Amino acid sequence: MCARGVPIDAYPGVDRAGARLHRAPLNRIPEQERSMGFLRNAWYVACWSEDVQAGELFRRKLLDEDVVFYRKADGDPVALFNRCPHRFIPLHLGHLKGDTIECCYHGLQFDCTGRCIKNPHGDGRIPAAANVRSYPVVERHGIVWIWMGDREADAALIPDYSMLDAGSGFHTTKGAINIAANYILMGENLLDLSHVAYLHKGLLGSAQMLQTLPVVREENGALHVDRDMPNVDVPAVFNMLFRQDGKPVDAWQNMRWTAPGCYLLDAGVKAPGGEREVRGWYYGIHLVTPETSSTTHYHFASARPPGTAFDAATDEELARLRRIAFAEQDKPIVDAQQQVVGDQDLWAMKPALLAIDAGPVRMRRTIEGLIRAEREAAAGH
Ligand code: FES
Ligand SMILES: [Fe+2]
Structure with missing residues (x-):
């Protein structure tokens, strides 16, 4: 005791x-559970707030996924899967255009929700698959918090710091x-x-x-x-x-x-x-x-x-x-x-x-x- x-x-x-x-x-843990993987529906610390500077693209691997961060004009942070859905170029190699990222290879543009909003080629049609995953992020206590699961992110679950x-x-x-x-x-x-x-x-x-x-x-x-x-x-x-x-x-x-x-x-x-x-x-x-x-x-x-x-x-x-x-x-x-x-x-x-x-x-x-x-x-x- x-x-x-x-x-x-x-x-x-x-x-x-x-x-x-x-x-x-x-020892009763079954074989198929030996490789644990990650809990996805949870808040993780992505980085300190100062790691994401206005006008810059910040890349970080989290839970084995490549993520790109940037700040919108209003200062709020954004997190997108760091891969263009066209030819899979990392988006952090591209350019910030206002609140959107432009891929450096063929110029597709994505907004802060990951939706493709511009195809500069030909008639400009945007294929349905031309979207990038976006992640809920919250900036609190000088920390950028990220939620990488599919369930709804509840900011009330962020621990107090x-x-x-x-x-x-x-x-x-x-x-x-x-x-x-x-x-x-x-x-x-x-x-x-x-x-x-x-x-x-x-x-x-x-x-x-x-x-x-x-x-x-x-x-x-x-x-x-x-x-x-x-x-x-x-x-x-x-x-x-x-x-x-x-x-x-x-x-x-x-x-x-x-x-x-x-x-x-x-x-x-x-x-x-x-x-x-x-x-x-x-x-x-x-x-x-x-x-x-x-x-x-x-x-x-x-x-x-x-x-x-x-x-x-x-x-x-x-x-x-x-x-x-x-x-x-x-x-x-x-x-x-x-x-x-x-x-x-x-x-x-x-x-x-x-x-x-x-x-x-x-x-x-x-x-x-x-x-x-x-x-x-x-x-x-
Ligand atoms: S690889 Fe991004 S636009 Fe082609
Ligand atoms: Fe220690």
Whole structure:
């Protein structure tokens, strides 16, 4: 039993001690489901808002589909399948003409709904097949969100990252890297932050943190994995933000996951037995979107709370240290993991599970269930 919240053994495959796996149920996944594919009817982070500049075409592969983005004259973003239906030239090689894209090869023009509105040849007749798929996009919290499924997109389902909004009072930094691994492997890294005591030791974690097991619970459709870690050596990042005295602290890491790839970490330190102070904590925003089945767009940001003395140098240093952690410590490990796992089903590889895996196990099984339900719905079951 965990200290509070939902007991770890409430989750499938993890036994009462929270440390061993009942293998049989996990091996029942049929052969045809080994290659999971992607959940399509969900909001994904396509890019940061600033990636799509007025007057430019921005290309990005998402869920194995090539997508081209641009902004209409009113500033709203547009996303179209990046392939001309005539001779399949990528549309990002073409030209923006007002709110339309003109293909560079023979000049077909497409509006922001993907409808062909001009054939410059002969009588100008437009064949019925001369349309491009358009994707619902919403710009919110400085992020361009995309919906790649066929079901109606509901913007109310976009998770809250309002701490990134201009005017929120939070001090923010942003970054992005590409991970050469499946987005679920990267998500498992984020839902099991026990790794900070090894992979990010001294920077984001310290050895005494290993005493604390995660508490996993569900709330408002999101999965939460929380760790309260009393009286631990203060890691460098938090020492810089907090009192810079190197004294032990009480630390916490509370991670929220919204399927399929949106994570929000509330992390910080306080004086042992004390209360949370404005300095010493921040939100870590972690957003993973599949590029392909073996590569991931990883967007991250930090948001220090209102009332923190504004100090650009501290924000820059926080961003620098976090980037080191993600790009130089997490990425090589998760990339190496992908090299070993390849396209095998993880359960078929019979992983040894630990109590720290309660969150990742729950997340992976949730995504599997959502994909299965989506496929069954599409098949009319
Ligand atoms: S390939 Fe685009 S117009 Fe011909
Ligand atoms: Fe990490």
